Amino acid sequence: MLRSECLPNPPADFEARLMDFVDFNDTVLASRLRIRERVMRVESALLSGPQRAADECRTDLWATLAPAAVAEEAEQVRLCLSEANDRELQVRLLEKFRQVIEHAGYALPEDDEQLLQQLELVLVRHPELLRLAYRRFRHAQVADVEVPLLSELHSDVPLERAQRGLYGIFPPGLNQDEIAVARQLDASPLVHWWHRNPVRKPESVALYRWDDGEGFYPDCVVAMMQRDSHGCIALLEVKGAHLWGEPKEIGKAAETHPDYGRVFIEGLRRGERVFHHLRVLEHRLETDGLFTLDRLGHV
Structure with a gap:
């Protein structure tokens, strides 16, 4: 017999249960708005070399892209969770995003389209958000088993x-x-x-x-x-x-x-x-x- 790890199939309500592990904290919420970074910050980054400048300017880049481009990038972030139904995942994320904004005391956008654009901006600025949620949820279900x-x-x-x-x-x-x-x-x-x-x-x-x-x-x-x-x-x-x-x-x-x-x-x-x-x-x-x-x- 050998020893192996086993991951059970995802539950039927996978997308709903995943929401308990998605952390829309204050830092994440602050990145939902299309606000350009200050020019001073970008200029100071140039003095630190090209790689530092690229890293510093990434947030500003997403702030100037068309909503369609951000939406496409956000879709790729979601699709990294191969076990999820993407449509159901987006619905669940949008609902949790709305609840967290309301609970934090922030004003909601005028309509769902603007709310969705804010969510997509968050996903591309924090691509690790879903990955970390998945790991907290699914890794706890990994079992050590014997295989013949x-x-x-x-x-x-x-x-x-x-x-x-x-x-x-x-x-x-x-x-x-x-x-x-x-x-x-x-x-x-x-x-x-x-x-x-x-x-x-x-x-x-x-x-x-x-x-x-x-x-x-x-x-x-x-x-x-x-x-x-x-x-x-x-x-x-x-x-x-x-x-x-x-x-x-x-x-x-x-x-x-x-x-x-x-x-x-x-x-x-x-x-x-x-x-x-x-x-x-x-x-x-x-x-x-x-x-x-x-x-x-x-x-």
Whole structure:
């Protein structure tokens, strides 16, 4: 048996229950109006370099965009919650937004169209608002469960034999980088057995506490000869160089399994043949020494 995380299906009233976790605080409410930032602030930002200036001017940018452009951006923010019905989510958000404004003692806009425009402006100025609400709501429902390993693996085509593969073969569907790493696992006396972790199967090892509901299925489950973790298990993910700057991949690199510890991320620089351990550095994955299997023996 292996240990995994499980996220149950969302409840039927998902959008309504999510509203209990959406935090329209005073700072958020203050950003609902189309007020330009003071010119002094923009000019001072220019003295701090282009990146600082871009960050400082973002709020001012949304204040000058046409309502249709803001509405389109707000829709993309909502659609990030793939479990939600977007129309129902917008209705629920608008109603809660109205209630919070009234409770805070602020005057409501003249009509629902203006109220909706204010809500959309809030969503684009605070894109983390829904993501944080989702995490507070759904992460509390993630459960730690046991998943069974298959007793045998069936294939309609002959497969290459593997010395330490759990089923005695190299499984189908591995890409070039994954095959190279699997061969290193298979040849190492430090490895008791290794197993290609399937995606979205009853026997999968999944991680759900790292993001907004999308399961993370590390490429390989590795049983080391010695490791201070449940069953001496380590989790390993092979990451192509073209993905090292992707936000979701960075989030995966920071994930920790409750029983097996952190996920080891390995990758190959473009044009090179030697794999490296990867770690998060300045909002992207960067190399952290040559890939050696003895590191998998440490939690």
